[in-house]
Amino acid sequence: MSKGLQIQNVTKYYGEGMNRLTALDRVSIEVEPGEFAAVVGPSGSGKSTFLSIAGALLQASEGEVRVNGKSISKLSARELSAVRLRDIGFIMQSSNLIPYLNVMDQLIVVKKMGGKVSAADKTHAHRLLDDLGLGSKLKSFPEKLSGGEKQRVAIARALIHNPSVILADEPTASLDTQRAYEVVNLIAQEVKTRRKAAIMVTHDERMLEHCDKVYHLEDGKLSLVR
Amino acid sequence: MFLALKEFAHSKMRFFMITIIFVLTAWLVFILSGLGNGLSTLAASTFQNMDADYVIFEQGSQSSMSKSLLSNQLAVKAEQLPNVTATSPMGISMTTARKGESNRNEDKVDIAIIGINPGSFLEPRFVAGHGLSPDKPDGVIVNETLQDKGFQLGDTFQLDGSMESLTIVGFVENQTYNHVASVFTSLSEWRKIAFAAPGSDKGIPDPVNAIMLQGKDIRPSDIDANLPGTDTVTRGAATQGLPGYKEENGSIIMMLAFLLTISAFVLGVFFYVITMQKTHQFGIMKAIGATNGFLGRVILSQVFVLSLSSIVVGILLTYGTAAVMPKEMPFKLSVDLVIVYSVILLVIALLSSLISVRRITKIDPLQALGRVE
Numbered sequence: 001m002s003k004g005l006q007i008q009n010v011t012k013y014y015g016e017g018m019n020r021l022t023a024l025d026r027v028s029i030e031v032e033p034g035e036f037a038a039v040v041g042p043s044g045s046g047k048s049t050f051l052s053i054a055g056a057l058l059q060a061s062e063g064e065v066r067v068n069g070k071s072i073s074k075l076s077a078r079e080l081s082a083v084r085l086r087d088i089g090f091i092m093q094s095s096n097l098i099p100y101l102n103v104m105d106q107l108i109v110v111k112k113m114g115g116k117v118s119a120a121d122k123t124h125a126h127r128l129l130d131d132l133g134l135g136s137k138l139k140s141f142p143e144k145l146s147g148g149e150k151q152r153v154a155i156a157r158a159l160i161h162n163p164s165v166i167l168a169d170e171p172t173a174s175l176d177t178q179r180a181y182e183v184v185n186l187i188a189q190e191v192k193t194r195r196k197a198a199i200m201v202t203h204d205e206r207m208l209e210h211c212d213k214v215y216h217l218e219d220g221k222l223s224l225v226r
Numbered sequence: 227m228f229l230a231l232k233e234f235a236h237s238k239m240r241f242f243m244i245t246i247i248f249v250l251t252a253w254l255v256f257i258l259s260g261l262g263n264g265l266s267t268l269a270a271s272t273f274q275n276m277d278a279d280y281v282i283f284e285q286g287s288q289s290s291m292s293k294s295l296l297s298n299q300l301a302v303k304a305e306q307l308p309n310v311t312a313t314s315p316m317g318i319s320m321t322t323a324r325k326g327e328s329n330r331n332e333d334k335v336d337i338a339i340i341g342i343n344p345g346s347f348l349e350p351r352f353v354a355g356h357g358l359s360p361d362k363p364d365g366v367i368v369n370e371t372l373q374d375k376g377f378q379l380g381d382t383f384q385l386d387g388s389m390e391s392l393t394i395v396g397f398v399e400n401q402t403y404n405h406v407a408s409v410f411t412s413l414s415e416w417r418k419i420a421f422a423a424p425g426s427d428k429g430i431p432d433p434v435n436a437i438m439l440q441g442k443d444i445r446p447s448d449i450d451a452n453l454p455g456t457d458t459v460t461r462g463a464a465t466q467g468l469p470g471y472k473e474e475n476g477s478i479i480m481m482l483a484f485l486l487t488i489s490a491f492v493l494g495v496f497f498y499v500i501t502m503q504k505t506h507q508f509g510i511m512k513a514i515g516a517t518n519g520f521l522g523r524v525i526l527s528q529v530f531v532l533s534l535s536s537i538v539v540g541i542l543l544t545y546g547t548a549a550v551m552p553k554e555m556p557f558k559l560s561v562d563l564v565i566v567y568s569v570i571l572l573v574i575a576l577l578s579s580l581i582s583v584r585r586i587t588k589i590d591p592l593q594a595l596g597r598v599e
Contacts, residue, residue: 048592048595051595052592052595055513057513057591057592057595058592078517081512081515081516081517082515082517083515084513084514084515084591085514085515085516086515088515090513090514092510092513092595093595096510098229098507098510098511099236099507100232100233100235100236100237101229101232101236105228105232108228109228109229109511110514110515112228112229112520113511113514113515113516113517113520114515141236157514161515169595
């Protein structure tokens, strides 16, 4: 059984009977540790649903999702949140940091969700932030950070639990071209050095050069582009 | 607790305002309960502090001293009954004490004359002077509040509309009846005052208002069966039967009940609105992997810290208020009462925040993705 993320023949319906809408139609994708895949597609193509199912936020109607070798298709809501906490790192569209926590605490709170926080955890968080170039911003609140810095904090937050899968949802949406490049480059770098299976959902074609594989999603159908 | 405290530090103003609301509520609750307690003490402290377990009244007197009249000869019979360890008669009349012959307003003071047997278990312990003595039938021991009205140890005062004059031989504390100071005297002296008009004792030999009983296991029905024409109740029931006592307490308790109910809603709504404002944040945290339990604890610990500090401030303010209140104000705050109402307020706050916790469990982490598709 291989690690990383495997999605096999996943279909997702919304609604019932005549109103049934197929958001994803037998989607399969496999991402190995250390591989950075991109999913592009127009709006309405099912990107959100795809990301939600890959990120254990939503259960598939049919098919199987494996995270780090474990099937998550039959898990309860409680078990799913444990999977999200341990095995999946989310980097969201607009970084979505907690406004009343400073940079260091943004990471500590994720550790708290899993239980007690040790001194080693703090050192780990500190080193992670240093690696991402935020060493001088540990005590800053999100409102004092630039868009790029916020996104870097979000990357650090996604990595803090050392998950096997990284999901990035339009991580460059609110950034200018140069910052966007930096952020995607950083994600790619982290994915390689830390051996994560990563998927980036984006519509920004300029960002694809950092990715190993590019998939196209349209009308719920996923196809490999390159 | 971590998130709760971090958020306090970051949104000081918002939480400060809720704290103010809570502090005011707590303050009001404590003041009201102190006033209620003070009022009921003023109305009945002689009864509340009395070392008796049961009271024999005349049948049909609704447990009221003023409506009951029976013969002290019953006391002898009552003492023979099972489980009765001691008996002691008591009589109470309301009257006015007058210092000297003056007609000035401040020289007339309402008092309750309480006739007892000197040395019986009904005689309260004196804090100044000495106790009642059979050798000095016109000697009285009085509540120390009369000192504030200018009555001194050894003073002799007249009773309005009576030829009797009484001499203060001692002071006692916490003895008030029907909102006025209690004045203890011998039964014989009390009878002279209470039954000054011929025939007002209805021809009953050795008349008293009630007979107090000591004995933990007394069965009131036994007493009633053996002593025809009597009605035996617990001391608590006799306290309830004091004129106006139930009504007074009832109003205060009603006010407190309304206050607590309203504060439960007000606080609940506040917590709910704050939670609603943070729906998005909670969604993000859920997406990252926070469980409902984790987020519920955030809310509860926040409410707990907020409530506890508000209650503590409320208590301090209440004691501060009590310190500057005029002395005549019947305000009495016991530690027990403060603890009871603190716990009630804390429980109400936590319960009212449960609606917010319920709200959290319904937040969909998908919202955090911020996409609508």
